[in-house]
Amino acid sequence: MKKEEGRIKKASPLAPEGGRKKWIGTQTPTNYQHPVDGGVLNPKEKDKKFNNYVSTNWISITSLNLLSLSYLHYGWRFSGFPILAIYLGVIGTAIATIYQKQIPSSTKIREVENQTTTGEPLTGIAIVIYALGILLVRAIFVANVDITKLGLALGISGWILLKNDRIQRTLFVQNRIGISLLLMGWLVSVVTQPWQAFIISIIGLFLLAENLQKSWRGIDISAIFLIGLQTTWLGWRLIPVPTRQTLITTTTQILNAQNSPESLLSLAWFPYLILMVWATDWIYRRQQINLAKFSEKICLGFGIFLNILSWQNPLVIFLNFLASTITLTIFTE
Template sequence: MAPPPDRPIILELVVRSAHPALLEGLDVWLRLGLLSDETVRQVCEENLVCAIRQPVAVSSQVENDFLTELPPVAAEQPLTDIAARDSPLPRPRGWLAQITQSFMAELSVVWLLFLGVFMVVVSSGVLAASQWRNFSPVGQYGILLGYTLAFWLVSVLTGRRPNLRLTSHMVQIATLLLIPVNFWMMDSFRLSQSISGFSLVAIAAPLLTLVIFSLLKPTPTEPGNTRLILGTAIVLAWLQWGWGWRGFPLVATYVGTIVASLALVYQDRGVGGGDWGVGNRGDGGDGEVEEEGEVGTSSIPIPHPPSHTSHPTPHTPHPTPLSSGFITVAFSVLLLLARAVFVAKVPITRLGLAAGICGWLLCWLSRRNVAHAIWSQVGAGLLLVGWFVAVMVTPPWQAIAISGLGLWLLGDYLLRSGQASYLLAGWLVGLQTVWLLWRIIPPNWQQQLIDTGIQLAGSIAMPAALLGLWFFPYLLLTVFLAFRLRRWQRLDLAKQAELLALGLGIVLAALSSGNSLVRSLNLVLSTLTLAAVVISRRTRPEVPLIYLTHATGLGAIVACIHQIFPNLSLNTWASVFLAGTLIEWVFSALGEGRGQGAEVRGQRGEWRGEGGEERGITGDTETRGHGDTETPQPPPPHPHPPTPHPGTNPPGTSALPWQPSATCS
């Protein structure tokens, strides 16, 4: 056979470029002559080369209207090194210089621009006020309209220059703040009553609406300006119309507050990724956290509290609320409230809910960003002010609504952080809400309920004893909350809720103790509640809980006997207690016998199970023996003593009557 011709062989080698032996292998193949020097260079240039970062001149020009451009600095050399090399050592300064420097550090160009615009507006207003009487209402509003359009024109012209962006932004905000004032003045001057005024209004209203549209249209530089915010700003401006109608100022204020809140919350939901404060569901978001071998329905587990902060940690990036759209909507709502209180003379007690909604909105928008804690504090203050204002009104519907908003916020904070302080605060808010629910009942109905209670239970300790029954549903709600917290594996919060329920139950029992019938009902309901808690536990309940349930049940029995037979003598009561003691002993003996019987049955079942297996093997042997008769031998003794079956009591112990004992057949 002839040898194969000497032809090149194509080998395809797949190897990672970061392999530690790649260069060594190429060098070996090069020395063996399997690769040429050109091939090695080509492979290295194509696969083993990374781009070298060249020093690029970086301009440190700040987007500021008053700062000049600094000399370019190489990107590879940090600015801190240059400052440390060129600047002399700092000399000690006095306390006045330090305070001045700290104050100047807090100031920014944005606030300086805002201060300048504000001074221009105020000075122009003072100048116009000095000559205000020389103009008719149409002329007065014409000055305001021209002033607003001049601001808008300046914002358009400065917006075309890149180095005047901050100035343009501040002038735009000033224009947007002047537009609701324009609609207020159009309604206040009653311009529609004259032909010239109506013509001016017909031109100004659409023109100002177009100005709002041009300034709040969605742009990449203003992510907070959406179509929803644009529509909300237009609605809030037009709500300044019609305040001459009776009752419209209150309606316009609440409509504007609610519309603004819904718009900002919906925008916050879209920006924040749909986070409505339900917490992190973890990896298996569809199933509930298993507790003690139990698998339940889907629920929301509460996270454990973070150790580094006392506020909810933000889950997603959130833009600053100080966008032009947010400022416009917030100012428009505040303008509606100020006009309703100071101009339309709406009673402040009717605006408590509006203040509460504004406070809730600030807390909700700042809940994901710890840097906006000041907004949360201001919102909490507005919530409290609104509640104090509304609680003086009867019926307190506004105070109940504010309490609901507060519970919403506290529940959201609890789900986010898992801190016990939010649970306590929410429980207290819910407790006062139950009191407010009593106040919404008309006074004549309240008196009828009290009279009915006195007829059924007598006048002793009335009507204070009825509080032990009125607040009892809230006690059941607290117990249910503790049950759900245990299912969510938050034992610390569950124990706190149980302690709150225990404290409330003791207080309600003390309030009910003065009246015999109410006391009996309270103790019976408390016994049933404690029994339900004991039965719902998947593991053996705590000994104090068992003793508390037992004692409450005995107290309920004694209270019911006293209610039915109020004139029993001491000898009769002694007989009752003796009979109760005998019944307790009988139940204890039956429980002990049931526990020992379950243990014996478990041992026999285990013995029979092993013996059955051996008899089955013996039967197989007999079958294979084809009729051979053998006397069946008893099973050999168990090499180890049988282990008690789970759920049975050890020998010599007694089972409680309410403790189920497991049997094995």
């Protein structure tokens, strides 16, 4: 009798208390994917732990950024330090923003049953932006830093606002402020600091290109065309004056354009027309037919304008038509 009881006890995996934990676990369609130590871990618990980890990572970046902005208020009595402090703060915050964009979107703000949030970015973003704003206000209104030297700082601050798009309920106002800062930075630097305005224009082009791929709107391609056109003008201004003068004099003599110097613009802007034609072809390959046709009209109008500029110089007109023919041949094959 004892032998039979021993056999039954040995054959049953449910007999030992530890055996139950070792061999079985209640699996359901919602939790079978995450077994842990012979049992299971509920997916919600796993997601909660992951989000808490990312939230802690996000908070540490924000805290370091905020601490750095606070320390930059020291040393302003030294000449030149206020401008250095502003750009260190702005560039540091921009780097932190780029790093934060790598955090998975699952940590964005959302409501849960107990009305709490996981990975809540609002407080951190608001405090960092507030601290950066104080730094800028102190430089402009207290330290009397020349605002024309802070154009790039204002532009980057606008970019920071536009890239921190996690909180939907404040997104409209945040975007308007960001765009305003970009425009203000461009306006205060375009006359005296063209290199800063050039960088701000590049930032604007990147932002518009990102938005174009999300919305595929005509207003975005129109803005890209206009900002790109003035960027070429700013790029020309970055060339030293003696070099510019030499280029103009040499080209005028070669093309015999002494009586029609404006015709040189038709050749100078033609590479930009090629770039816009390439962009139109790229839009066609993305199957955005209506937008591509709209972009074609922009290119056609710009091409006609370039031909009008060169109508007084037969040689320039010939070169324009030749370049146009080659361009169309390449992009229509």
